[in-house]
Amino acid sequence: MNVRIDDRLLKNDSEVRRVGVAISVDHVSRAFDINGRPLAVLHDISLDITAGEFVVIVGASGCGKSTLLRLIAGLDMPNAGAVFVGGSKVVGPGLDRGIVFQDHRLLPWLTAEENVAAALIARGVPKAERLDVARRYLALVGLTGFETAYPSQLSGGMAQRAAIGRALANDPDVLLLDEPLGALDALTRLKLQNEIVRLSAKNPKTIVLVTHDIEEAVFFADRIVVMDAKPGRIRRIIPVDLPRPRDRSSPGFVALRSAVLDEFIDETH
Amino acid sequence: MARALSIVGIGALLPVVGLSFWEIAARAQWTQSQILVPPSAVFATIVEFWQSGELLSDIVASTCRVLIGFLLGGSLGFVFGITAGLDRRVEAIFAPTFHVLRQIPVIAWLPLLVLLAGFGEGFKILTISIAAFFPIGLNTLDGVKNVSSKYIEVGRALCFSRRQIIARIIWPAALPAIMNGARLSLSRSWMLVVAAELVASTTGIGHRMDWGRQLFQIDVVFMGVLVTGCMGLLIDVAVRGLARRASRWTEQA
Incomplete structure (x- = not known):
């Protein structure tokens, strides 16, 4: 299909790769057993992500974008190929990677600060110190005053802020966001998008975000990875070279958004 | 108020x-x-038996049996539920038998248990233990097995050890179900102590009722019915308070 992307917006790929590679997805395939039949969800995916880069993966549902993120997180294992984070092969979850799910997944029997503090348990940090760190991260995500609130007492947006705080609490190199704003209303989503930009500017990390919201992708990404479904594979990688902070109504933003949208629509043929 | x-x-x-x-x-x-x-007349009988101290000693005798039987059977049921809930092999070995046995009303065991354990304390404790075993066993098993895999995945993502996942995720998530099972077990224990005492005992509320029946003192039988109901309610209210505290977080969610 013809691709309508303004060449002036494209960043030179080799330029990006000069900085160290943080995440390397190397010929990864993943199939699931559906009623005794293997269903290929990801087929021979390769992708290098540089340190400090913000990569957004978009694609129709069923393209395996969440599976790819889970493989990077170490919550799932590939059938073929390997994922490397910081140079070492992923064999399971690690504290070098923080993950935020679509549903906040705060533990309902813990308060907001206890939920964030739980991120430090595996490192053996004493409880008082854990709570100290947790309060700092709650303040960072704008939840001061809600430290002792239970998840059921928080709004969806606030709960997701707390979940982001939990993912950040170990100061991981890599932040993995699995449609973190997908379940929120439009206004809350906009607010949290700005919040994520603010957080990533303040404390730069390698970020991989999965979404089906094209505008969100253009707003965040250094590169947008467009995926195809059945089996999931990378269709195209679109570098985004718009200046930050990004203005959603600027001509460049609007042009790129519609270009990605065209790519997206072509894919569903 | x-x-x-x-x-x-x-x-x-x-x-x-x-x-x-x-x-x-x-x-x-x-x-x-x-x-x-x-x-x-029933009320007058209650006052009379209370003043003589007989009613209190009946209540104490029954309550002691309930506590011992509940602790024995309940803790066994708890251990079964936890181990079978956490380990599929244990579940595969024990759960089928458990699910068959729990269909049998405990009352149906009584004739067999009398033959097996005689008419002494052992018989009553055994009966109550069986009554207490199943509700907490079933609820603990289900509670542990039904912990959302999403929460367990949170523990994995945070690099929790197996022990930390059990102690910090599975345990608090299953606690409301476990407490509910304990409540049911205790309530069943109380019902079965009376039944067991009716069959074979020389003390306790059930025995008092049987004694009243034999002497055709129906007021005493009614006293037994009333006291059984009130004690059952008292126990349930006390445990329900504890169960609520353990599951406070589930109420708004």
Whole structure:
């Protein structure tokens, strides 16, 4: 299909790769057993992500974008190929990677600060110190005053802020966001998008975000990875070279958004 | 507080009306007053047995059996539920038998248990243990197995050890179900202590009722029924409070 992307917006790929590679997805395939039949969800995916880069993966549902993120997180294992984070092969979850799910997944029997503090348990940090760190991260995500609130007492947006705080609490190199704003209303989503930009500017990390919201992708990404479904594979990688902070109504933003949208629509043929 | 009182007041309406009708029926000789003794006579009997100390010693005897049986059977059920819930191999070995046995009403065991354990304390403790074993066993098993995999995945993502996942995720998530099972177990234990004492005992509320039946002192039998109900309610209210505290987080979620 013809691709309508303004060449002036494209960043030179080799330029990006000069900085160290943080995440390397190397010929990864993943199939699931559906009623005794293997269903290929990801087929021979390769992708290098540089340190400090913000990569957004978009694609129709069923393209395996969440599976790819889970493989990077170490919550799932590939059938073929390997994922490397910081140079070492992923064999399971690690504290070098923080993950935020679509549903906040705060533990309902813990308060907001206890939920964030739980991120430090595996490192053996004493409880008082854990709570100290947790309060700092709650303040960072704008939840001061809600430290002792239970998840059921928080709004969806606030709960997701707390979940982001939990993912950040170990100061991981890599932040993995699995449609973190997908379940929120439009206004809350906009607010949290700005919040994520603010957080990533303040404390730069390698970020991989999965979404089906094209505008969100253009707003965040250094590169947008467009995926195809059945089996999931990378269709195209679109570098985004718009200046930050990004203005959603600027001509460049609007042009790129519609270009990605065209790519997206072509894919569903 | 006023609202709570008014709810109690509404709840008391039915028994008060019922007892009044019963009293009138008995006094008017609509029924055989030797069998359906009037509530006033039952009340007088309760006062009499309370003052003599016999009622208290009956309650104490039954309560002790319930506590011992509940602790034995309940803790076994708890251990079964936890281990089978956490380990599929244990579940595969024990759960099928467990699910067959739990279908059998404990009352149906009584004749066999008398033959097996005789008429002594062992028989009653065994009966109550069986009654206590199944509800907490079933609820603990289900509670542990039904912990959302999403929460367990959070533990994995945070690099929790197996022990930390059990202690910090599975345990708190399953606790409401476990407490509910404990409540059911205790309530069943109380029912079965009376049943066991009716069959074979020389002490306890059930024995008092059997004694009343044999001497045709129906007021004593009614006293037993009343005391059994009230004690059951008392135990349930106490445990329900504990269960609520453990599952407070589930209420708003």
